[in-house]
Amino acid sequence: MALTLCFLLLLGLCGTTVSEGLPSPTKSPDVLEFELPAMNYETKDSDDAGPIDGLFQMVRVFLHVVQPNPFPEDTLRKILQEKFDISADYEKIISYEIGIIICAVLGLLFIILMPLVGFCFGLCRCCNKCGGEMHQRQKKNGTCLRKYFAVSLLVICILISIGIVYGFVANHHLKTRMERTRNLTDSNFKDLRTLLHGTPAQIDYILGQYTTTKERAFSDLDNIKSLLGSGIHEQLKPKVVPVLEDIKAMAEAIKETKEALLNMNSTLDQLKKSTAQLNTSLSKVKGDLEQSLNDPVCTVPPAAATCNDIRTSLSQLDYNNNLGQLPSLDEHIDRVNNILRTNLSSQVQKGYKSFNDIPEMVQNQTTDLISGIKSTLNSIGSNIGNISKQIPIQDKLSNFMDYINSTETYIHRSLPTLEEYDSYRWLGGLVACCLLTLIVIFFYLGLLCGTFGYDQNATPTRRGCISNTGGVFLMVGVGVSFLFCWILMAIVVVTFVVGGNVEKLVCEPYQNRKLFQVLDTPYLLNENWKFYLSGMVFNKPDINLTFEQVYRDCKENKGIYATLKLENSYNISEHLNIQDYTGNIINDFENMQVNIDNVVLLDEAGRKHLLDFNSSGIDKIDYDAYLAAVNKTPGELNLSLFADNLEAKANDLPQGNLKQSLKSTAETIRTIYHDQVIPLEQSMNTAYKTIQELKHNSSGVPARVTNILSSLDSAQDFLIKHVSSVIVQEMKKYGNTIIGYFEHYLQWVKISITEHMAACKPVATALDSAVDVFLCSYITDPVNLFWFGIGKATIFLLPAIIFAVKLAKYYRRMDSEDVYDDVETIPAKNF
Secondary structure (H helix, E strand, O other): OHHHHHHHHHHHHHOOOOOOOOOOOEEOOOOOEEOOOOOOOOOOOOOOOHHHHHHHHHHHHHHHHHOOOOOOHHHHHHHHOOOOOHHHHHHHHHHHHHHHHHHHHHHHHHHHHHHHHHHHHHHHHHOOOOOOOOEEOOOOOHHHHHHHHHHHHHHHHHHHHHHHHHHHHHHHHHHHHHHOHHHHHHHHHHHHHHHHHHHHHHHHHHHHHHHHHHHHHHHHHHOHHHHHHHHHHHHHHHHHHHHHHHHHHHHHHHHHHHHHHHHHHHHHHHHHHHHHHHHHHHHHHHHHHHHHHOOHHHHOOOHHHHHHHHHHHHHHHOOOOOHHHOOOOHHHHHHHHHHHOOOHHHHHHHHHHHHHOHHHHHHHHOHHHHHHHHHHHHHHHHHHHHHHHHOOHHHHHHHHHHHHHHHHHHHHHHHHHHHHHHHHHHHHHHHHHHHHHHHHHHHHHHHHHHHHHOOOOOOHHHOOHHHHHHHHHHHHHHHHHHHHHHHHHHHHHHHHHHHHHHHHHHHHHHHOOHHHHHHOOOOOOOOOOOOHHHHHHHOOOOOOOOHHHHHHHHHOOOEHHHHOOHHHOOOHHHHOOHHHHHHHHHHHHHOOOOOOOOOOOOOHHHHHHHHHHHOOOHHHOOHHHHHHHHHOOHHHHOHHHHHHHHHHHHHHOOOOHHHHHHHHHHHHHHHHHHHHHHHHHHHHHHHHHHHHHHHHHHHOHHHHHHHHHHHHHHHHHHHHHOHHHHHHHHHHHHHHHHHHHHHHHHHHHHHHHHHHOOEOHHHHHHHHHHHHHHHHHHHHHHHHHHHHHHHHHHHOHHHHHHHHHHHHHHHOOOOEEEEEOOOOOOEEEEO
16 A cells, blocks of 8 residues: 555656756855755665664574575566466576575475374373383483483584574564554655645745845845946046046146235235335444444544444445346236136036936836836846746645545554554564473473483483483473474464565665666667656656666656656746747846946036136246245345344444444344344245245146046046946846846746655655565564574474483483492393
């Protein structure tokens, strides 16, 4: 029943359809991840016998010795083709079964002869023959013989005991395994139901993942501004942004130039005023000195010499500076002011805004296209849903579920009967083992009593009660052996023939899959079909679909679609052709038109602004003249030293008005130096640096403006002529991202259906449970161990009987014994 169930499950799930199972996770690192709900199965496809498995292996080795012939594939093929003629092919059967036949014949001889021998032996004993006479002749080697017989019987009893233990273990193992049959059956049916119930859930999951994929694509389509628009924007940045930054920097440079010119002009005016004031102060000091030197004291030596020295040094108070001759910068300042009336910075911001509006322009120009793509994606979902409806798996599953339920009901109804019969079998096996146990116990008791109760000094007629009891136990064991050994051998022969053939003809070829290879023989099960399984599934017997391949794939937990090669019935690759679904979307993206030609980086007013600044003449100002003028600082007068010298010379003069006047003038000069000269020097140094910086900045204005205009023209030309290639490239990348979601999804659906759906491991497990576990592990292995142990024990009863009869003579109390004359040593019988 289980075999039929497994086979029909394979056919029912696939008749003319596609089925489903558990696909392994398919992951795409940058896209989406899908993983079908896992289906957990309970049943193991093999049985762990534990330590007793070594005994099973020993029995298999014995069977291989008895039956070393290879599996009779040709004979089985003839039987399946109903071409087997026993009258013509019996020799092949005999040749294959020769080892089992010989063993069975020997067993039958044992069954027939042992009762006859026992009967004759009993009659012979009753006639005081065959050791029945209660007289023991004295022999010189009697002690050695007694020990030899005792040791031999002990060894044989140990061997019999081992066989009995095998029998008990096998009988108990078979009972415990039969008790597991209900759990094994329930577990297999539960796994099959898990497969059948989980398959629709996996279908729903696969269809549901399209919604996930579509929502991801819709999200990207709604974000086309940030994805496609920003992509185009980022591609154009390296070409556009540097130009705008240069123009922005030039606008700042123009403002800085204006400030520098104003600062320079103001500084020059201030310097002119300060210089004029200094000249006035110095002229007044010089006049005062000249008037003081007209004092009569200067005519009298030695004051005259001092006055002459002072008079000759008055030229040091002369300061000539040509700042007043420098041209004014007002004209240049007016030009820059006129240029700044046009706000170049605002023009640059307009260029930035126009460039940064590209993502918004992309979104506005693709609104209708995005709606069309969304409609296409919705239709793809409907098509995939229709494919699932074209697979009539639900009807097949519901029909097969009814079959599983009815089969399970039948098995559960039959299990109590099976368990009842097994209890009878267990009781029979227990009785057989107990009979052997009883026999060997008699032998053990005989050896125990005989060995420990034997008195070497006692004559045969005067042996003790214990020794005599030992001999009686031995003979009882012999009698029981003759009574039941043939029954035990009959049990052994029957179980040996059945169990050995099941092991060699079913279990062994099932495990090495030769049984499947026989079933896969072309034209075997149907003379018109080359491959029977493909003929049953597709009605196409030429498709190479074999039982062995199906079993192997199910064992590896592959999906039924790949296992049964259902592409010959329903080619999922044709119905899930990625190009059929994504072709329209690709065309939509290829036909997408995005126009950003109206992006203006800088308008004509901004260009004129730059050109006017270039022609403002800032670079033509005679900065060297200004630098030379401001470089002539009043520090050359060295008024501080002049004042010190004047005061020193005044000290050389005699007391009077001249001396005091000169000292007063020296203080005045020091005041002029601190209040006018030092600030003027600082102002001129600052002016010098300002003029130098302005000269440096203005010297590169034409080249900078020319470069900026050239870069601007290049960037604007690129936006007009070459931006389309950038748009196409980014649209292709964006389209590939959207399409990639669905290509990934459809590929995952295809792999899931073709390789993983309806993973048929529970079917292979059910088949293994029926054959390898239930028939072979649960029944055949313990049955074979049972006949091996019981048969071994029964066979060793033969030498045990012989040694027990021999040994009993040495333990039992005799009725007569040999008496020797002391002179002639002539034996005489003493009654």
